[in-house]
Amino acid sequence: MTSPQSPAAGPLGSRPLGTRPLGVAAIGYAFMGQAHSNAWRTVANHFDVPNFEQKVLVGRDAVAVAAAAKKYGWSESATDWREVIARDDIDIVDICAPGWLHAEIATAALAAGKHVLVEKPLANSLAESETMVAAAKAARAAGVRSMVGFNYRRIPALALAAKLIAEGELGSIRQVRASYLQDWLADSESPMTWRLRKETAGSGALSDIASHAIDQVQYLLGDTVTEVSGKLHTFTTERPGPDGPEPVTVDDAAWATLSMASGAMASVDVSRVALGQKNALRVEVYGTTGSITFNLENPNELYFLNGTEPIEVQGFRRILVTEPEHPYISGWWPQGHVLGWEHSFTHQIRDFLLNISTGTDPSPSFEEGYGVQQVLAAIETSSAAGGSTVAIPQIITISKD
């Protein structure tokens, strides 16, 4: 597809639209690999997108990746991602590998002129993130697109929330309450994994799920965090490993208070030990004339209060976000026929493909992903300093689609 030398060649980069389908490679076939594969497999059933082909799935274990490729609808499998990104028939690289590999793969793929979608969080460190931002900027100049996969922006209810806020339905936003509660580590005997070691995971609940919450705060408000005070905590400090107990070196839970550039305040708290909460990303936005609440365990519902109505009939209304008028829904079923969690990925692929075909830059960009990383890093710094306020050094402008 597009080569860095010919950025202005056309809506599909250098290659005339329709010459051949876009070739897609995905790297990683675990949880996220399956979710992304499913989205590639189904997106064209529901949306008008440019032609593409699920070319190759990449993984380290040749046998396992071959089986996964067959199961998930990829034509081929491969074990060397470098070879794959060098192929001429590959136009898009979808990176579902663990976070510590993001920077290396993404910068190489962008350098090779491939459009890149990378799972969130952008990377495990600020330094890696900066490299990726630079690579994305360079590639962008050449018409090569990049996107970080904060897929929850594509939940129709949250997309509707962003729309209502942008249209002023809530007035001026005063405060946000965002939390993300899970319980998969509630059992103290749950074994040690790479996700619980700082060197492989970066951080714990913070990077894994607070990243989503923080992205939502910035996305929904079209605003940026300027200062944070935070605290990390590990409830279970040792877990069984294959050779006996091992220390857990990341956080089980985190709390932060965020000041926004607009003057709004936000609180974020996350946990992996909130027994009974399965996937509860909850967001509450309170403005001067309206409010919104959301819970990812009921992702088809947005609760909205219009504070300008007569007080007699004011109340949070449950909007079942399944009408043709709602974001993304026209591609799906009649009203009331709800969507699942995975559809956020389908919508993400749809938007990414349309960005490619129309020659526009996707959002969230790597810069937006970097903005989230900055907040995560500041929370860690604040926690280490006993909660003292930490300023975010550099403000990245958030563009909203």
Add this chain to the structure above:
Amino acid sequence: MTSPQSPAAGPLGSRPLGTRPLGVAAIGYAFMGQAHSNAWRTVANHFDVPNFEQKVLVGRDAVAVAAAAKKYGWSESATDWREVIARDDIDIVDICAPGWLHAEIATAALAAGKHVLVEKPLANSLAESETMVAAAKAARAAGVRSMVGFNYRRIPALALAAKLIAEGELGSIRQVRASYLQDWLADSESPMTWRLRKETAGSGALSDIASHAIDQVQYLLGDTVTEVSGKLHTFTTERPGPDGPEPVTVDDAAWATLSMASGAMASVDVSRVALGQKNALRVEVYGTTGSITFNLENPNELYFLNGTEPIEVQGFRRILVTEPEHPYISGWWPQGHVLGWEHSFTHQIRDFLLNISTGTDPSPSFEEGYGVQQVLAAIETSSAAGGSTVAIPQIITISKD
């Protein structure tokens, strides 16, 4: 107080307003007696009502009623209701005795010129109800007031529902779904009581709780039932009595479809064996431009959908009916400080006292109570005939306050 001979003497009947406080007698001190007593005890804490005194509580067991009188704030107790209604210092008789006594006491009290509040249902039979309606009509001509205690009309959320419907916020009503589910008979070994014998209770779930549901249908819509098809069922046909098993001769559950004079349709179903449902009077009203739902287990909430709003933001809103603008609330606490079930009785007493002081006729009148009895009787007739449609012979006009 007011004598039948001098109906036009003044706003408090024949006696000049403020001469002395109204004297109140209550008959019965079981569940309903306690609830009514509590309302008499607290109504003046919250509302501006004419002066009254809790004079005497009447019951059959002298010792028990004396204890109850002391506990519930009555100055005296008595065992002979006939003597009490003959007293000159008694102006109001509040009948909380079982249904089979309603007709006798109410007609005697009205004949004695006492204002009468009688617990629902009006009576155990249509014949008794007719006597009571005639007595109320005669007394009314003499300025004596009568009311039947369908207290749920005074739940602020249901009063608000009636107001919104009357104001046209729902457009033309098409259908209503009313149900009342409890579970206090879910245990098959729960013992026999007078409530489970036809000769003492009249019917089972039908008269006890379907009566509330049917009153709500007629009240909320300002409409009357014209035809019914119904079914009664007894799941546990025998229960332990003191001398061994006894037959249950009333229904545990009932279902009915109601045609309304306006052309609307309503369904009603009730049960005392719906395990896990404690006091779930649920009402759903669907109109051409709006809808409402309610559940008595969360009595401070009314759910309202405004179908004329943009579809993008339509949804059932949870109105927490605790604002000063809401019915009855200005007498209570600031917004968000919810009321309990019992407050419906406080509001009922408040309205009854205001009817007396202003010389207006209360609603629900005995005629309205009789209208409910007619529907109950028709459901029994239909059930006995295998569900065949039964017409309601005579339509009583429902007046809405």
Add this chain to the structure above:
Amino acid sequence: MTSPQSPAAGPLGSRPLGTRPLGVAAIGYAFMGQAHSNAWRTVANHFDVPNFEQKVLVGRDAVAVAAAAKKYGWSESATDWREVIARDDIDIVDICAPGWLHAEIATAALAAGKHVLVEKPLANSLAESETMVAAAKAARAAGVRSMVGFNYRRIPALALAAKLIAEGELGSIRQVRASYLQDWLADSESPMTWRLRKETAGSGALSDIASHAIDQVQYLLGDTVTEVSGKLHTFTTERPGPDGPEPVTVDDAAWATLSMASGAMASVDVSRVALGQKNALRVEVYGTTGSITFNLENPNELYFLNGTEPIEVQGFRRILVTEPEHPYISGWWPQGHVLGWEHSFTHQIRDFLLNISTGTDPSPSFEEGYGVQQVLAAIETSSAAGGSTVAIPQIITISKD
């Protein structure tokens, strides 16, 4: 594939397992066609199923069906279903055409030795249904499988409900409340369609959505309806057609009381004008020791009350049916990552394919579909007779998987 002459040839009928993928044809590409296509497209991403190929999509409009085939992942399109079912490379026929075509296509396909999945309801009339049952019975003897698409049995929460009931967690079932409320006809100006004419649609809300509710009653309880009393009603009797107003000849809403063989009672009510209710199939099952409630607008949640626990902690618990231990979930995502409405079709295809590969008979069978038709017909008869009780002539045994 399998020929009627060789029913015992093997787990895949006459053809040795693995010889070639099963060839699938789908007939119809409207709403249901898209939903089924999506299920065929994704089932192998999530479940281990026998190999199959999406061979051909059949529709009347050659251009439109070709476009749909491309979009939904079918290799070919065709306009003559007779030709398609005659093809040797077609093993499975998935009938998504309107109800009046079910009998003709299904009997022909079964006669041709094709496994048949047919959308619900089984047919528009009892007579057609009987033909189909006979065809299925004959084909079954030859190892040819048939299934009717009551897909909601494959909602994990409802499958869990059925499991809990079958395991006795609710004790003996006393009563069921099933309703299905929608609002797509709430606007009186919504235009006339074939769905609103008796000759094309058979009936209205009754066959379209009461069929689902009735199937759930029989499925969840493993029980059959023996008697019904019912009522149909049309709120908007005339709707705009291309040449002016046309009469609506089917019901907008229906109510019925059902007696079950076990002695349980069930009520069913459905509406297409319940403004604000989008796709609310609600089921409540009350037993002697437990209860269950469900609402299709929140399909990942099952509410269960265990009545044998200490009363102090009894209550309906919200089970988020997304754990690996729950039906169908192991093929999907980690806990808390909810599924959409469409996944019921994916599970239906999965089970149908496994029935084929293991040589077992699917449920719901055509007989079960016929059982639902009998109840629908009896409700119509009862309604026409003013609600009189109508017995179901012949009881079909429901087999539960």
Add this chain to the structure above:
Amino acid sequence: MTSPQSPAAGPLGSRPLGTRPLGVAAIGYAFMGQAHSNAWRTVANHFDVPNFEQKVLVGRDAVAVAAAAKKYGWSESATDWREVIARDDIDIVDICAPGWLHAEIATAALAAGKHVLVEKPLANSLAESETMVAAAKAARAAGVRSMVGFNYRRIPALALAAKLIAEGELGSIRQVRASYLQDWLADSESPMTWRLRKETAGSGALSDIASHAIDQVQYLLGDTVTEVSGKLHTFTTERPGPDGPEPVTVDDAAWATLSMASGAMASVDVSRVALGQKNALRVEVYGTTGSITFNLENPNELYFLNGTEPIEVQGFRRILVTEPEHPYISGWWPQGHVLGWEHSFTHQIRDFLLNISTGTDPSPSFEEGYGVQQVLAAIETSSAAGGSTVAIPQIITISKD
């Protein structure tokens, strides 16, 4: 009644039980005065308590307090609280005056040998609180009882929560999320009041509503806060006064992270500008084997998850806390007949009266109230220091009833 000189005289202090009813005086007749009066008026209707009399209501405006006394059932009114606490026929002083008067009145009343109930928070400053603790300690030695009115401990659902936690149903508690959201200051044009000035109110949302949340954290867990990090914020810094804009000198919202002595973590956040939230004190407690959630807007419901059940049926159950087996309910109505917000005061009076009659010390004691004040003060200190961790200097043991 009891004199400091004769502490051992008997269960009612120096005066033999039953000599005469306890004489009660209440100081203050605004919102809290009305709520307390209502509780005194109704407590004996529902509970067996020692005899008492509503003697005198005290307020500054002679005319207004006389009217209030009449309305709320007090025999007399008065304007000088010093005279009232000197009366021999007054045994109990119920202080509903604003916070800045608590210390002076309470210490004087205790010195006069009167049992004292004081509204929360204990006082406006730590220094005043210390004086009150000393006075309570001295009085306690003389058999004089004192209690601070954290009435939400007497909400049956929260009392049940505390019981379940104390019995180990949640295992070891890991984290608590407590918030209290209101919206009565959401309108920026809402006028200036004494509640928005630091000199009269002490602080804003912090002392008014965070005090409740913090008390719940300590009460429910039977644990104490050891360290805090906090932030206060004022969204509307100027509000209209009678002579033009005036500065708001207290917080509109507050956030804090609390470390508990047991190792548990708690977060608290409160706001008076959370548009649409009316009185949402929400508490979530996550333990190793169970979890609990609660919302004061639905005060009759406790949600409880038992994590030791089979995962297949785990879920938060809605316990409708209205069974005779539940705390305080046996004095009220049958199951499912819900209580209102005000009943927490009725239960508080009941418990306080029983403490007096049985000669036991009430909880929450002034020491417990002081413990809350310490946490509030530490949050202010932390906020002023940019969120730095502040230790609580002295740990008060919490006794649970």
